[in-house]
Amino acid sequence: MTQLFEELDSRGLVKQSTIELERLKSILNGPSLSVYAGFDPTKSSLHVGHLIPIMILARMQTAGHRPICVVGGGTALIGDPSGRDSMREMLTEEKIQENMRGIQAQLSRFIDFSEEKALLVNNYDWLGFENYIDFIRKIGPHFTVNRMLNADCFKIRMEKGLSFLEFNYMILQAYDYFTLYKKYECTLEIGGDDQWSNIIAGVELVRRIEGREVFGMTNPLLTRSDGKKMGKSEGGAIWLDAEMTSPFEYFQYWRNTTDDDVVRFMKIYTFLPISEIERYSSMKGEELNEAKEILAYEATKILHGETEALKAKEAALNLFRKGSADGAPEITMNINLLNGKLLADICVNAGLFDSKSEAKRMILQGGLTMNGVKIEDVAKTVSASDFSKDIIELKKGKKTYLNIKVVR
RNA sequence: GGGUCAGUGUCCGAGCGGCUAAAGGAGGCAGACUGUAAAUCUGCUAGCGUAAGCUUACGGUGGUUCGAACCCAUCCUGGCCCA
Numbered sequence: 154m155t156q157l158f159e160e161l162d163s164r165g166l167v168k169q170s171t172i173e174l175e176r177l178k179s180i181l182n183g184p185s186l187s188v189y190a191g192f193d194p195t196k197s198s199l200h201v202g203h204l205i206p207i208m209i210l211a212r213m214q215t216a217g218h219r220p221i222c223v224v225g226g227g228t229a230l231i232g233d234p235s236g237r238d239s240m241r242e243m244l245t246e247e248k249i250q251e252n253m254r255g256i257q258a259q260l261s262r263f264i265d266f267s268e269e270k271a272l273l274v275n276n277y278d279w280l281g282f283e284n285y286i287d288f289i290r291k292i293g294p295h296f297t298v299n300r301m302l303n304a305d306c307f308k309i310r311m312e313k314g315l316s317f318l319e320f321n322y323m324i325l326q327a328y329d330y331f332t333l334y335k336k337y338e339c340t341l342e343i344g345g346d347d348q349w350s351n352i353i354a355g356v357e358l359v360r361r362i363e364g365r366e367v368f369g370m371t372n373p374l375l376t377r378s379d380g381k382k383m384g385k386s387e388g389g390a391i392w393l394d395a396e397m398t399s400p401f402e403y404f405q406y407w408r409n410t411t412d413d414d415v416v417r418f419m420k421i422y423t424f425l426p427i428s429e430i431e432r433y434s435s436m437k438g439e440e441l442n443e444a445k446e447i448l449a450y451e452a453t454k455i456l457h458g459e460t461e462a463l464k465a466k467e468a469a470l471n472l473f474r475k476g477s478a479d480g481a482p483e484i485t486m487n488i489n490l491l492n493g494k495l496l497a498d499i500c501v502n503a504g505l506f507d508s509k510s511e512a513k514r515m516i517l518q519g520g521l522t523m524n525g526v527k528i529e530d531v532a533k534t535v536s537a538s539d540f541s542k543d544i545i546e547l548k549k550g551k552k553t554y555l556n557i558k559v560v561r
Numbered sequence: 562g563g564g565u566c567a568g569u570g571u572c573c574g575a576g577c578g579g580c581u582a583a584a585g586g587a588g589g590c591a592g593a594c595u596g597u598a599a600a601u602c603u604g605c606u607a608g609c610g611u612a613a614g615c616u617u618a619c620g621g622u623g624g625u626u627c628g629a630a631c632c633c634a635u636c637c638u639g640g641c642c643c644a
Contacts, residue, residue, distance in 0.1 A: 314640060405597075412598050439596045473597050495611095511590085514605060520591045532611055550591060 157181040157216035163427050164420040166209055168346045168373040171356050180341070180368060181216070187339040188213050189221040191276075191329065191348075192260075194229050194252035198394035199259050201406070204422060205372050209343055210271070211263045212424075220264055220271040221339055224253050227280030228325050249277075259393040262456050272337065279332045280325055292328055295361045296354070304350035323354050330355025334367055346371040375421070393456060400457040401482055404465035405552065407449035415444045423451035472554055476525075478546040481554035488561050491540065496523065496533040505547060505555050515549065522548040 158178040161167050170177045180186070190206040192199065199207075210220035226249050257273055264271045301307065301323060307315055330352075333339035342352050352369035359367045391406045392398040398406075410418055416434045419425060425447075433444040446466070454462035468480025484503055491499060497512040500521070506512040513531050515521050521528045524539065524546050539545060545557040 409597060412596095415598090438598090441598075442596060445596095445598080469597075508608065509610090510608065511606085513611095515591065518591045518605065552597060 157213065157218075160212060160216070160427075161209065165417060166205070166372045166421065167370060169349055169371045171353060171369040177368070177370065181213075185217045185219060186341055187219045187221055187272075187333070187337050188341040188343060189223055189330070189333050189339050190343050191223040191225050191228070191326065192256060193225045194249045194256055197252045197255040198392040198397050199256055200393060201391040203393070205345065205375060206343055207260065207263045208421060209372060214264055214271055218341075219269075219337075221333060221337060222260055222264070222271065222273045223329055223333070224256060224273065224275045226250070226253060226275040226277030228276055228322060228329070246277075255394060259456075262393075274333075276325075276329050276332075280328070288328075292324060292331075292358070295358055296324060296327075301354075304354075306347065306350040323351050326351040327354035327358040330367070331358050331362060334359050334363065334365070340367045342367075342369045344369075344371055346374050395457060395461075399482060400453055400461040401465045401468055401480075403456065404449045404453045404462065404469060407452045408445050408469060409552075410445055410448060412438075412441050415441055415448055419444065419448050419451070422455075423448060424455070425451060478544075478548075478554060478556055481546070481556045483556040483558055485558040485560050488540075488559055491535050491545070491557070491559060492537060494535055496521075496528060496535055497531065499535060499545075499557070500547065500549075503547070503555060503557055505549055505553070520550050522546075 158167075158181040161181070167174075167177075172180075188210065190210055192203065192206075210222065214220050226246075229249050253275060260266075260273065266273060301320070302311070304323065306323070307320070310319070326348075330339070330342055342355055344352055349369075349371050352371065356367055356369050359365055390398075391403060395403075407418070407422075416430060419430045419433065420427065423430075433441070433447075436444055446469075449469075450462050450466050453465055457465075464480065471477040471479045472481055486499070486503065490502060497506075497509050497516065500506050500512045501509050506515065512521075516528055516531050516533070519527055519529065523533075535545070540557075540559045543559045543561075545559065547555045547557065549555070
């Protein structure tokens with residue numbers, strides 16, 4: 154008997170449930186069941202915004218349940234209209250296959266897929282082979298269009314137009330649940346609160362066809378206290394793929410959490426015991442920096458492992474406390490591309506800026522530092538004295554560091 | 562299928578023949594202040610060029626005009642109304 158329900162509830166992860174809380178509690182805390190959450194393979198990497206259901210599944214697994222991650226290879230061909238006001242770009246099957254591989258790798262950082270302790274399935278495996286007529290004969294009678302049109306997730310789109318293609322999304326997701334129930338005895342679906350309509354559609358479908366009650370639960374959609382979207386930062390989304398967002402950047406993302414969010418995020422995004430997290434909730438002002446560091450370290454550790462997390466922490470310490478550029482993100486460049494070249498050009502080559510115009514703008518605004526010295530001359534060229542240590546330390550603004558290692 | 566309205570920069574959204582690289586807002590970046598926070602204030606926010614300047618850009622394509630995001634034709638996409 155675990156305290157899973159209390160665990161999730163105290164971390165603020167329960168928003169709505171298809172059953173009363175008391176029953177939800179006994180189900181969550183009861184014998185092992187299979188629980189599923191869906192992930193859209195629309196990109197080759199998941200990002201911070203996907204983390205909540207992942208963390209919930211991970212906690213469920215720890216409590217003895219079996220997570221089923223459904224990668225929507227089939228539904229991605231349709232596009233979920235929930236929460237968006239325009240139609241999604243359609244993806245090719247090849248692209249989806251490719252994306253799935255990346256997503257799978259990332260999920261396994263959080264969830265143990267060995268010995269079938271968790272499953273990863275692609276809904277294309279069942280959706281892709283359905284015959285249209287058979288399918289609508291089987292499923293169609295159980296849905297009324299009237300009801301569907303009333304679903305929240307379609308509401309916004311009623312204004313802007315909703316294609317029949319997307320209208321089917323809900324039915325397909327419901328069918329997923331039905332299939333998972335049949336195949337794996339899956340009796341719980343979780344998802345963000347925007348998935349509520351889709352989840353209850355699945356719950357109802359199973360009840361109508363199988364006469365069996367299955368459950369659904371949503372987590373609150375997280376917005377940051379400053380109103381910004383979760384998972385977005387300076388450069389864009391924060392990805393779980395280390396190639397797309399380095400462990401250092403990932404660490405920094407969490408380290409820069411707004412004061413008001415630190416404790417809330419610790420509850421959601423780390424495995425630290427609630428009792429320990431509570432200690433930080435009394436912290437105010439500058440003290441919270443300590444909490445932020447712990448949040449960043451823990452979150453990075455879960456995804457990238459302890460070694461990387463320590464490295465990131467160390468680098469941050471050097472950069473922001475000691476003023477040393479040790480451990481900053483580093484790239485190597487051949488000396489031929491550096492000596493005598495325009496600094497602005499070098500920065501663009503190094504990926505610090507997207508264009509030369511941007512680089513120049515930044516210099517004019519006093520936002521570029523090289524080897525600890527603010528660069529004020531747009532026409533600055535790099536010479537041997539600038540890389541006498543075989544390294545050029547660049548800093549854009551206050552927080553973006555990049556070391557260029559010189560290859561002779 | 563008919564009618565009608567619309568399609569603008571990352572997003573929202575003004576412009577409706579020259580003064581428009583395109584108002585305003587949001588977002589992003591930078592500077593100041595700070596605690597690697599928030600709030601606030603300031604600047605920047607297509608590319609290329611040290612620069613004068615040049616090149617792309619207002620759904621696509623053609624056209625009218627000295628000159629078009631703006632006018633015309635046609636096509637595509639979407640809304641609404643009718644069938």
